[in-house]
Amino acid sequence: MKWLQTDEADFESRLSVLLADRSAVETSVAAPVRDIIAAVRAQGDTALCDYTTRFDRLALSPDTLRISADEIAREADKVDAELMDALTLAASRIESFHRAQMPANLSYTDEAGLTLGMRWIPLDAVGLYVPGGKAAYPSSVLMNALPARVAGVGRIAMCVPCPDGVLNPLVLAAARVCGVSEIYRVGGAQAVAALAYGTPTIRPVDRIVGPGNAYVAEAKRQVFGHVGIDSIAGPSEVVIVADNRNEPRFVALDLLAQAEHDELAQAVLITDDAAFARRVVEAVETELKTLPRAAIAGKSWADHGAVVIVDNWQEAAAIANRFASEHLEVMLEEPESFAAMIRHAGATFLGRNCPEAVGDYVGGPNHVLPTSRTARFASGLSVFDFLKRTTTIAADANGLRAVGPAGARLARAEGLHAHALSLSARLDALG
Amino acid sequence: MKWLQTDEADFESRLSVLLADRSAVETSVAAPVRDIIAAVRAQGDTALCDYTTRFDRLALSPDTLRISADEIAREADKVDAELMDALTLAASRIESFHRAQMPANLSYTDEAGLTLGMRWIPLDAVGLYVPGGKAAYPSSVLMNALPARVAGVGRIAMCVPCPDGVLNPLVLAAARVCGVSEIYRVGGAQAVAALAYGTPTIRPVDRIVGPGNAYVAEAKRQVFGHVGIDSIAGPSEVVIVADNRNEPRFVALDLLAQAEHDELAQAVLITDDAAFARRVVEAVETELKTLPRAAIAGKSWADHGAVVIVDNWQEAAAIANRFASEHLEVMLEEPESFAAMIRHAGATFLGRNCPEAVGDYVGGPNHVLPTSRTARFASGLSVFDFLKRTTTIAADANGLRAVGPAGARLARAEGLHAHALSLSARLDALG
Structure with a gap:
């Protein structure tokens, strides 16, 4: 387990080690x-x-x-x-x-008289x-x-x-x-x-x-x-942001719930109280003595686990955004206001009584989530993965008169003359 | 250009040739x-x-x-x-x-007392x-x-x-x-x-x-x-479904607008009137005499162009769905009722005055669309490509009491004991 403090000089370089790709190097199959x-x-x-x-x-x-x-x-x-x-x-x-989560179709007629639509x-x-x-x-x-x-x-x-x-x-x-x-x-x-x-x-x-x-x-x-x-999942990860009003054992169990998945999993605690963090680390050690998957969880915690001591919650949010973790637990007094600062996380769990395991089974949102910092650009599995969109444009003579000349001009500028003619021949016929 | 009729014995085998992948075989770079x-x-x-x-x-x-x-x-x-x-x-x-097209966020509290959300x-x-x-x-x-x-x-x-x-x-x-x-x-x-x-x-x-x-x-x-x-685009394609009340030259220009993109592009006419189709084919030949990009368009039309003669529009819709084409033009009297039968198309253009070139420039919907039959599962570029979702679960003590026991039971059944403990230890403390 690594111990980082934002007030130390080598914080940035030590953080970037934590953020590095943990994917196993696999022989090519x-x-x-x-x-x-x-x-x-x-x-x-x-x-x-x-x-x-x-x-x-x-x-x-x-x-x-x-x-x-x-x-x-x-x-x-x-x-x-x-x-x-x-x-x-x-x-x-x-x-x-x-x-x-199911999205709605779209259909409207605009001022040019074209009817535009999108159907899922x-x-x-x-x-x-x-x-x-x-x-x-x-x-x-x-x-x-x-x-x-x-x-x-x-x-x-x-x-x-x-x-x-x-x-x-x-x-x-x-x-x-x-x-x-x-x-x-x-x-x-x-x-x-x-x-x-x-x-x-x-x-x-x-x-x-x-x-x-x-x-x-x-x-x-x-x-x-x-x-x-779907996307190819990497090793799992959690970032837990917790103040010292939490029960250290609960935080420890949440860290271990991530660590027990895989030796490459990553469990990170971000807190503003070093003494509290030490109690959590002790609780992790205690639980590891009896946990059935202690071998896996212990190796994950030793190799990839981390504690980050911050000065304040703004700093914590900035670091959580850097992790862009698959799971983010917010165990603070006002978790919603902290969550509003989060731009990158696969799924967020709010409150002292909402461990990530709720989301694994019975929460409702999907537990198939982006790993390895891909929450910067990717999302969890959803109905959107099983729907596709088709768009429609309907134009009558007036609609074509409204937009066709500009389209033909752009087509000619791009050197696509059949495109231009497909518009201008109709416009000529309409008069 | 291939001429197919659904009433001929070898129709299926000839259609599958048309549906085959047209991507260029590239030497690996x-x-x-x-x-x-x-x-x-x-x-x-x-x-x-x-x-x-x-x-x-x-x-x-x-x-x-x-x-x-x-x-x-x-x-x-x-x-x-x-x-x-x-x-x-x-x-x-x-x-x-x-x-x-911009989607709305989601947030609701359910009967178990959990607040679930999804933020774009x-x-x-x-x-x-x-x-x-x-x-x-x-x-x-x-x-x-x-x-x-x-x-x-x-x-x-x-x-x-x-x-x-x-x-x-x-x-x-x-x-x-x-x-x-x-x-x-x-x-x-x-x-x-x-x-x-x-x-x-x-x-x-x-x-x-x-x-x-x-x-x-x-x-x-x-x-x-x-x-x-984003997805790697293949050669472009259009399927045009047209009855004999259309001006053959307009249909020909729309076919050529697709063909002029690329020698590997594919332009297909589906109609119920063979005599009308012949007039369209003649108009294609005529336009090719003066079209600036005739060399490209001519080769595309010769190699990959096709006319499919159908018995009725239901048959036409079934074939259009097989093509799952990037672009679909519906030049029929009631294009909307035909479009309702379409499940697979990147973008659809409705009416006699709505050539695909409208959508290339000035329609409004995106012109970056799925090619090579990938409209079966993929969609055009959209705001969704530049947004990601994060889900949230907020649970208080009562919420955890409502769903936690079931979660712990499932976790134990999966052999994930730290998951189970993260739930049951809190439930025990809540009493």
Whole structure:
């Protein structure tokens, strides 16, 4: 853990180390992924089944690629009632927030007599990738599927790897809560290839979302352009701005909730009271003694954790904006006035009783958020990822008379004479 | 030009040829672009000046990288008054439409007592790339800069290559109309690198937009993630749906307005009357005899142009949706009812007097649009490209009591115990 103070001479240089990219340096998997995509495009289901045998030790035929309705029901029914209630509450809150997010169409006739419009249209089909094994989080299924559903996407196809054929009851229960019933037990680059280009069994989609390992991320990069993709997530991060009126243990637990995700995760406390910060750091050490994921959380805190001591909250806001962090907790007396100074954050959590974990599950806003300082220009997942806009212009003779001559003049200036003629020939005919 | 009829047996296979990707197969410029970016990151302005000497035959120093206010004024003043009026009209219409597009923030308190919000925030700084030479279109400056300005972006930095030191009066006039005064006479991958990473003279931006050659496109791909980029545009296209009550010459000119952009452009007529289509084809041939850009337009029409004869307008709409074209003209008696059947189009032009060229210059909606069938999932440039969203959750003790237990249960099910504790420790303290 690093300890910084804004009143120290080397603050800027030490801050820039903290702001540096934490992404793992990965050996390139571009070549094997290219081969997998080519094989799936050429051989369709056969390639999908072959790769699944090889990578997931699971023999499939085109008939068993899809998880049947019976299997989904059988697995989902294994989830206990209390957990099912929690999933349902989460889904209902996520759905409500994303429904509130839905944008309105635009249409108006202006003084020149042109009618201008903009219409939001849901994508026809979306592919949702869900990682297998330990990273198969049911909450991610909700956060990816529900915005698509609310946007009005007609078809949501899910791919989830099932190593050794083992199905994940919670993931299938989450899918059922979201009304997703088209689920294939394939993963990796081969699943992304199937969703992008289609096979006899899996029809192609228009956009692929959801997290995955390095092969999945590279496959999404390679199919991008043919279909849309979401952003490639980096390691997670939180900045917590807290005064000394907070319970140090709560702040420590919030820091550790971030750190337990990943050794590359970053948890940062910004406060104006060094003594309070020391109590938080002690509480972190105490909790690490009993935390199940202490190995991961401890390494994240040691390597990337930080405490920043500021003189005042204006300074804290400026530093939080520099971090442009995925998550920002504001544990101050008047969190809203602090939040008004924030320009860059994926999601903000206001108040002493609003840990980031609220937003991971049951808050309502999406938990798929921009990492690695990309909140400077990027946003969390939303209904906007599953809608596209088309604009319309309607002009009658008078409208064309109002704007056509200027258009023809600009077209000629740009050397585009057919453009100019398409306007001026009509204007001539109208007289 | 291909002639297709939906009532012929080989229609589907011939249509899929038309729908195939027309992007030019480019030799990869990844390696030289990587070198250029590395040099600009290491040597800053020195590398920028060296590359500009080499590629643009223009000797610069850090002091002359930026085009001065005097130079902008002197060049822009060369534009004649009528053309200046046309630029101003175009700018005012584009600005109005994008202002209407601005989204509203969201904030509400729900029945659980949580206050949920979503705030749209403009990017701090945007880089606008403007190609040099013949592709330096003033209309593109308006279409890229004005949405950024309307969104509230604080700083817009423009880069435009000036081979042999020649400045383009129209481009500088367009920049002045948009209030863009930070303009550098550098281009290519080196300009993109400078905008992404900054040099002593050019401060870095958060997102880079605007068209460019293969080096510029590759440089944008390589800096993506560190900054945001817009989509990489493919060759342009139009689908025109027209009945036989249209003047064939107008339809022909609209097809040619698309074809004159690029030999890879695609212009398609869909109609229900083969005799009318033949008259349009004849008019295309006639216009090609006198059109200044006949060589380009003729090759585009020969290689990629098409006429599709349909039985009815429902069939026409289905085929237009398959094309998911950048531009769609609807020259029918009731264009709105046809447009209601369209799910995939970058921009739609309604009526016999609304050629696509209206939208290129003076309509108001943006002319930077998704190409190559990406309108299935992508949208035209807009204020949304220059805004990002941050969501907020505010919870007090009662809010946490309402949703916290479900959150803790889900966190435990996912094996994330610090997440669960961050909720349950507070709930325990609240009692």
